[in-house]
Amino acid sequence: MKVDGKEMRPIWLNNDNPLEVLVIDQRMLPHELVIVALKGVDDTLDAIREMFVRGAPLIGATGAWGVYLACINAPGGQITDVWLQGEAERLKSSRPTAVNLAWAVDRMMACLASVQGDVHRVRAARKEAELIADEEAENCRQIGVFGVSLIEEISRRKQGETVNILTHCNAGWLACVDYGTATAPIYEAFNRGIDVHVWVDETRPLNQGARLTAWELGKHGVAHTVIADNAGGHLMQHGQVDLVITGTDRTTWTGDVANKIGTYLKALAARDNGIPFWVALPSSTFDWEMDDGVKEIPIEVRNPDEIRYVQGQVAGKTVQVLVPPASSACENHAFDVTPARLVTGFITERGLCAASREGVLGLFPEKGKEAPCN
Numbered sequence: 001m002k003v004d005g006k007e008m009r010p011i012w013l014n015n016d017n018p019l020e021v022l023v024i025d026q027r028m029l030p031h032e033l034v035i036v037a038l039k040g041v042d043d044t045l046d047a048i049r050e051m052f053v054r055g056a057p058l059i060g061a062t063g064a065w066g067v068y069l070a071c072i073n074a075p076g077g078q079i080t081d082v083w084l085q086g087e088a089e090r091l092k093s094s095r096p097t098a099v100n101l102a103w104a105v106d107r108m109m110a111c112l113a114s115v116q117g118d119v120h121r122v123r124a125a126r127k128e129a130e131l132i133a134d135e136e137a138e139n140c141r142q143i144g145v146f147g148v149s150l151i152e153e154i155s156r157r158k159q160g161e162t163v164n165i166l167t168h169c170n171a172g173w174l175a176c177v178d179y180g181t182a183t184a185p186i187y188e189a190f191n192r193g194i195d196v197h198v199w200v201d202e203t204r205p206l207n208q209g210a211r212l213t214a215w216e217l218g219k220h221g222v223a224h225t226v227i228a229d230n231a232g233g234h235l236m237q238h239g240q241v242d243l244v245i246t247g248t249d250r251t252t253w254t255g256d257v258a259n260k261i262g263t264y265l266k267a268l269a270a271r272d273n274g275i276p277f278w279v280a281l282p283s284s285t286f287d288w289e290m291d292d293g294v295k296e297i298p299i300e301v302r303n304p305d306e307i308r309y310v311q312g313q314v315a316g317k318t319v320q321v322l323v324p325p326a327s328s329a330c331e332n333h334a335f336d337v338t339p340a341r342l343v344t345g346f347i348t349e350r351g352l353c354a355a356s357r358e359g360v361l362g363l364f365p366e367k368g369k370e371a372p373c374n
C-alpha cells in the first residue's frame, strides 16, 4: 500500500545490505515513521515481543525472515540442524497466540531440511522468506476480491448510501504484508467507488485501532471515525453499523476465532442486533489441530504496564502517561476467543465460507479432516 505516494510494506530485505531485514517500528506510529534494521535472531525476537511488528500474518513473515537471519549469523558460518532447530524454537515461542508464527517458521525449516551446504541454505532461506511474504500479500489481495461482495451487496440494498463497517484492532496492511485482512475488502470497495465509512475501535490497551488502523485508512483516503472500545454496541443499536469485519490471530478449523481482546464483546453485540460479523483470514491463520478454541487456544498475557500507561504525543514528543493509581493491580489479557456460533462466516483467499467445520473443510478439503458425523 502507499504511504504519501510511496509503495511500502511493513517488512522487507534491505536491498543495499542483504544482511539486514528492515521493519516499520509500529510502536511509534502514527506520529513517527521509524524504520528499524533487524540483524539477527535476538533483534527479531525483540521486535516480535515488543511489538515493533505485530498482527498475525506479519508476525509469521517476521519469523520467516528470522530463520534467514539465523542462517546468515550461524556460528562459524556453519548452519547445523541442531543450532537451526534451537533458533527456530526461540522464534516460535516469542508470541503464543498467532499461529502464523509457528506455521511460517516450520515452513522455513521444512524447506531447509532438503538443502545441504551453508551457502545453499542461506540462498534457500532468503528465497523462501520472500515467497512467504509475497504469498501472504497475494492471499490478502484475494481476501479483498472475495470480501468486497459483502460490501457491494449492502451498498446495493442501501441504494448507494454509505456502508458503515466496524473493525477492531489493526487487521490492515501493517498487520499483514500488504492490503490487510479485515481492511482488504474495505480498500477494494473504496477503490471501486463504493461509499464506505469505517468505525475504528480504539483498541485499548495499545490502541492499534486509534494509532494504526486510523493512520492506514487516512493515508488511503478512506472515511473513518475512531470510537471508544465500548461504543460499538450503542452504534449497532442505533442502526449505524451495517457490517463488522475483524481479523484473527488463530482460528480453529471448527470455526472458533481468537482475536484482539474485546472482539468477543463486539460479536455478542452484533448477534444481539442482527448485524453480520465476518472474520477475514489467510489460510496460514487456521489451526488445523485444535477443536475447541475457548479451551485450547493459548491466550497471551502481557506486561500490565501496557494497561497502566497510555502513549501519545505532547508538544511533538512521544510520552507515556500513567492512568490508574500507581498502586492498583492491572492485568493484561491480549486476546479473547469468539465461539464459531457468533461468527457469520470467514473471508479467505479461496472465498467465503460458514464458520463451521463443514464450511472450512469445503474450502480446504486437502486438510483431510474427517467429515463430522452430525
Ligand code: MRU
Binding pocket: 054, 055, 056, 057, 098, 168, 169, 170, 171, 172, 175, 176, 180, 181, 182, 208, 246, 247, 248, 249, 259, 260, 261, 334
Ligand atoms: O497484539 P497484536 O497487535 O499483534 O494483535 C493483532 C490482532 O489481534 C489482529 O486483529 C490480528 O492479528 C489480525 S491481523 C490481520
